Amino acid sequence: SGLIKTSIAGASNDAAPAVRAAACRGLGSLVALPQLAQIEQDRVGAVVPQIAEALLKCMLETNQGLRIAASWSLANLCNVFKDRSEPLNADLMGKVMDAL
Numbered sequence: 001s002g003l004i005k006t007s008i009a010g011a012s013n014d015a016a017p018a019v020r021a022a023a024c025r026g027l028g029s030l031v032a033l034p035q036l037a038q039i040e041q042d043r044v045g046a047v048v049p050q051i052a053e054a055l056l057k058c059m060l061e062t063n064q065g066l067r068i069a070a071s072w073s074l075a076n077l078c079n080v081f082k083d084r085s086e087p088l089n090a091d092l093m094g095k096v097m098d099a100l
Contacts, residue, residue: 004030004047011054011070017063024058024066027051028073031080051077 007030010023031051055077058070 004051008050008054011058017061017066020058020061021063021066021069024055024069024073027055028069028076031073032076048077 004027007023007026011020011027014020014023052074055070055074058066059074061067061070
């Protein structure tokens with residue numbers, strides 16, 4: 001959880017586009033880990049909207065490398081939801097949709 005929060009902060013706040021792109025790639029790798037699928041829905045619901053917001057913010061940047069990294073990571077995040085055995089609750093889906 002600390003690594004995810006650090007990556008979110010890096011993707012959102014660092015002045016250097018290369019650092020934000022690296023943080024986005026890190027988030028994209030972390031969300032693809034099988035352990036995320038095993039985390040209970042309440043804990044996932046607390047962090048997924050933050051991840052989505054950080055990635056979407058980076059997708060709006062002018063730096064192409066940053067936009068590509070953020071897009072790839074967001075695709076990984078969507079893929080995790082596709083593979084979950086139980087559906088996400090409506091409140092969580094609303095938060096993710098608001099971030100989009």
